[in-house]
Amino acid sequence: MSDLPIGVFDSGFGGLTVARSIADNLPNEDLLYLGDTARAPYGTKTLPQVREYALECLDYLVGQGVKALVVACNSASSAVLHDARERYKVPVVEVILPAARRAVQVSKSGELGVICTEATAKSLSYDDALAAVPNVNLTTMPCPLFVEYVEAGITGGPELLDVARGYLLPLREAGIDTLILGCTHYPLLTGVISYVLGDSITLVSSAEECAKEVYAQLTDLGLAHPKPREAARRFLTTGNPEQFAKLGERLLHRELADVRQVKL
Numbered sequence: 001m002s003d004l005p006i007g008v009f010d011s012g013f014g015g016l017t018v019a020r021s022i023a024d025n026l027p028n029e030d031l032l033y034l035g036d037t038a039r040a041p042y043g044t045k046t047l048p049q050v051r052e053y054a055l056e057c058l059d060y061l062v063g064q065g066v067k068a069l070v071v072a073c074n075s076a077s078s079a080v081l082h083d084a085r086e087r088y089k090v091p092v093v094e095v096i097l098p099a100a101r102r103a104v105q106v107s108k109s110g111e112l113g114v115i116c117t118e119a120t121a122k123s124l125s126y127d128d129a130l131a132a133v134p135n136v137n138l139t140t141m142p143c144p145l146f147v148e149y150v151e152a153g154i155t156g157g158p159e160l161l162d163v164a165r166g167y168l169l170p171l172r173e174a175g176i177d178t179l180i181l182g183c184t185h186y187p188l189l190t191g192v193i194s195y196v197l198g199d200s201i202t203l204v205s206s207a208e209e210c211a212k213e214v215y216a217q218l219t220d221l222g223l224a225h226p227k228p229r230e231a232a233r234r235f236l237t238t239g240n241p242e243q244f245a246k247l248g249e250r251l252l253h254r255e256l257a258d259v260r261q262v263k264l
């Protein structure tokens with residue numbers, strides 16, 4: 001069982017930030033990544049629609065043989081949070097709870113912010129994750145254009161900076177001291193987000209926190225690959241594989257050697 005790959009799924013490129021963190025934390029593990037780029041973005045779609053697409057992708061990964069599933073997308077996690085764990089025999093790691101937990105730990109004032117897609121905002125999944133925590137106040141800001149910039153490979157420039165100011169300055173005025181990057185595309189915009197918000201607001205990446213959770217679960221369940229080895233990283237996309245490899249490599253500064261197209 002520990003020889004099987006970890007299945008990682010996102011609507012497009014954002015989950016590569018999770019895959020990168022998993023590869024950093026668990027270099028011996030094979031990864032099988034599926035980006036549903038043909039149907040991205042998910043964040044502007046209804047939750048039932050996102051749920052249908054996400055379960056289709058997760059079913060596909062399970063059919064390929066994986067030892068764990070990582071829902072490396074906040075929108076998809078929000079849509080399938082309640083049923084994915086019942087549906088699959090393998091452990092399912094999502095992005096919402098690990099990020100919410102970390103934000104509570106690092107915040108001094110309890111004034112938290114989350115930036116996310118419209119689907120994640122509508123699902124109230126971060127509000128639910130924080131509901132039982134005393135003295136915490138959450139301000140949610142959907143940032144729908146951010147995903148479009150990332151998917152276009154744009155991570156800087158005056159136009160993005162203006163958009164970022166429009167989304168982020170109200171959060172600073174609301175007095176948050178911690179901001180959850182509640183979309184796995186957003187770590188790729190850390191530069192502009194930090195530039196606009198400055199040093200006094202701590203950023204929590206749902207991608208990094210999810211990778212730590214993957215490490216913890218594989219270790220606790222005895223599923224981690226025990227020996228140093230050359231791990232295989234395979235990438236599947238429902239879109240164009242050449243485009244996926246090109247943009248993925250540019251965003252991650254890593255070679256994506258094995259990218260194939262899948263039809264779901």
Ligand code: DGL
Nearest residue numbers: 014041042043074075184
């Ligand atoms: N990366 C995804 C997330 O974490 C969503 C991007 C999208 O497809 O809208 O929410």
